[in-house]
Amino acid sequence: MKKATRRSTVVKALSLQELCRFCQADEDWITELVEQGVLAPVGSTRSSWQFVGASIVRAKKARRLNRDLGINAAGVALVLDLLEERDAALRRLARYEPLG
Amino acid sequence: MEFKDYYKILGVAKNADADAIKKAFRKAARKYHPDVAQGEEAEAKFKEVNEAYEVLKDPERRAAYDQLGREPRSTQGAYQPPPGWDEGFSFSQSSGQDAGAFSDFFETLFRRGSGPSEGMWQGPGADSHARIEIALEDAYRGAERRLSVRRPVLGSDGQITLQDQTINVHIPKGILPGQHIRLTGRGQPGATGAGDLFLEVALQAHPVFHPDGRDLHLELPITPWEAALGGHVVMPTPDGKVDLLIPRNARSGQKLRLKGKGIPGTPAGDIYATLKIINPKVETEEARALFERMAKEMPFDPRAHLGG
Numbered sequence: 001m002k003k004a005t006r007r008s009t010v011v012k013a014l015s016l017q018e019l020c021r022f023c024q025a026d027e028d029w030i031t032e033l034v035e036q037g038v039l040a041p042v043g044s045t046r047s048s049w050q051f052v053g054a055s056i057v058r059a060k061k062a063r064r065l066n067r068d069l070g071i072n073a074a075g076v077a078l079v080l081d082l083l084e085e086r087d088a089a090l091r092r093l094a095r096y097e098p099l100g
Numbered sequence: 101m102e103f104k105d106y107y108k109i110l111g112v113a114k115n116a117d118a119d120a121i122k123k124a125f126r127k128a129a130r131k132y133h134p135d136v137a138q139g140e141e142a143e144a145k146f147k148e149v150n151e152a153y154e155v156l157k158d159p160e161r162r163a164a165y166d167q168l169g170r171e172p173r174s175t176q177g178a179y180q181p182p183p184g185w186d187e188g189f190s191f192s193q194s195s196g197q198d199a200g201a202f203s204d205f206f207e208t209l210f211r212r213g214s215g216p217s218e219g220m221w222q223g224p225g226a227d228s229h230a231r232i233e234i235a236l237e238d239a240y241r242g243a244e245r246r247l248s249v250r251r252p253v254l255g256s257d258g259q260i261t262l263q264d265q266t267i268n269v270h271i272p273k274g275i276l277p278g279q280h281i282r283l284t285g286r287g288q289p290g291a292t293g294a295g296d297l298f299l300e301v302a303l304q305a306h307p308v309f310h311p312d313g314r315d316l317h318l319e320l321p322i323t324p325w326e327a328a329l330g331g332h333v334v335m336p337t338p339d340g341k342v343d344l345l346i347p348r349n350a351r352s353g354q355k356l357r358l359k360g361k362g363i364p365g366t367p368a369g370d371i372y373a374t375l376k377i378i379n380p381k382v383e384t385e386e387a388r389a390l391f392e393r394m395a396k397e398m399p400f401d402p403r404a405h406l407g408g
Contacts, residue, residue: 008270011280011298021227022298057278057300060229061135068129068150083136090138094310095317095374 013050016041022056023063032073033062038080104205106152106165114166118157125153151202161210168209225290232281232299234271236306236316239363240338242273249297254289269299274364276314277303309338314362314369321378322346337361337371344373352377 011022020027031046033039039059041049051059062076071079107114110124131137132146155161228251234243246266253263267286275281280298287295309316320335330348334341337358344356354375362369382388 008268008281008283008299010272010275011282054278056280060300064135065133068133069126079136088312091310091312091317095319 011056013042013052014056015051016046016049019051019056019059023060025059025063025066029063029066029073030059033059033076036073036077038062038073038077101204104148104151104203106155109148109152110156112156121153121156125149125157129153147202151206154202155206155210165209223290224292225288225295227295228287228297230297230299231302232269232271233302233304234275235304236309236311236363237338238271239275239303240273242275243271245269245271247299249286251286252289267297271301274368275301276363276365277301277311306338308336309371311363314365314367316362316369316371318371318373319376320344320356320373321376322350324377324379327351327375327377335373346375350375350377 014022016027016030019025019030027046030039034041034049039051039055039062041051041055043049058080061080062073065071065076065079066073107116110121110128112121112124116124128149129146132142132149134143134146137143137146155165230249232245232247234245245268247269249265249267250262251265252260254260267283269281269283271281279301281301283297283299285294286297303311309318311317316338320333322333326333326346327350328348330346330350332343332345335344335358339361342358342361344358346356347354352375356373356375358371358373360368361371380387382391
């Protein structure tokens with residue numbers, strides 16, 4: 001067994017190209033997600049886009065839903081919104097579960 | 101090695117046509133997709149369903165698999181394919197799938213003795229993605245974790261072997277679920293350098309605290325007299341115990357905020373304690389007498405607003 005001592009870093013921001021590589025998607029797909037409001041990059045032009053925070057994990061989820069279930073960008077947008085609502089509801093529910 | 105009944109996994113008959121198999125897969129994939137379904141079980145099920153489809157959608161693989169016949173009863177849990185079962189078939193490596201995504205059964209049947217495949221070793225190696233579950237306390241304090249990963253390694257004889265490696269991962273203080281830790285050069289190997297390994301951070305469920313972003317919520321039980329009289333109570337946080345001031349005449353369901361005591365960051369999250377008044381079980385004469393006195397001397401009707 002080989003040991004590694006390299007330090008790990010937290011992904012803070014990704015450019016369009018980096019995000020494409022990160023979620024194995026092409027630029028058109030990412031651009032569609034931005035147009036659908038699924039992703040909210042910082043920066044006004046495509047070349048200056050920086051994807052931060054929740055956009056990174058959303059892009060990954062969106063790509064998986066598209067690849068595994070064949071959902072288009074508009075469908076992915078709806079699914080992700082509903083999932084976020086459901087998760088928030090489940091979090092609230094968990095708080096009100098009686099103490100064990 | 102365990103025999104996998106791919107027809108059973110997809111819930112289709114042995115003679116199902118390609119359309120029926122695709123339909124069954126789509127339905128199961130929706131149901132068990134890790135981004136949609138909850139829990140570890142769904143993820144395992146999704147992998148199984150994917151693996152089954154990977155075999156049954158491919159006519160050559162399906163034919164070879166069918167030749168194996170039924171699972172032999174006597175060798176349950178220790179399946180060995182009969183010699184020569186794959187004669188006359190050649191399997192193409194499926195690209196883009198992480199090694200280790202499929203079961204040993206699949207790997208033995210369809211990826212046995214594979215040499216370097218076309219394209220795999222040209223250019224930079226692909227990135228790998230995995231999840232890492234951390235305790236809430238790790239997000240507060242940071243942590244070092246050792247991770248065992250299995251990576252394909254290209255040997256000097258040109259053969260790919262899967263090698264177990266240990267990787268040290270630094271979990272920084274203040275990390276949130278959904279964030280990614282990048283381990284440079286720890287992904288798939290390639291001709292011009294290895295790809296990166298990305299670990300998506302998830303938080304283990306905590307019995308007391310329910311995280312929401314950097315904020316934490318908890319239900320804080322208090323006694324009726326603590327609620328009525330107010331005062332200090334000791335409350336646990338992932339970072340140690342704190343003193344919390346309960347206001348006088350506190351209500352059940354009332355929320356108290358501890359600013360900056362949530363998951364560290366700029367700004368740090370808050371902790372919200374929702375008060376819950378717990379009545380003691382009356383088991384002694386003295387306790388009964390106290391409650392009887394309250395019943396007699398305190399004019400209080402919590403149902404007054406219900407009318408009637």
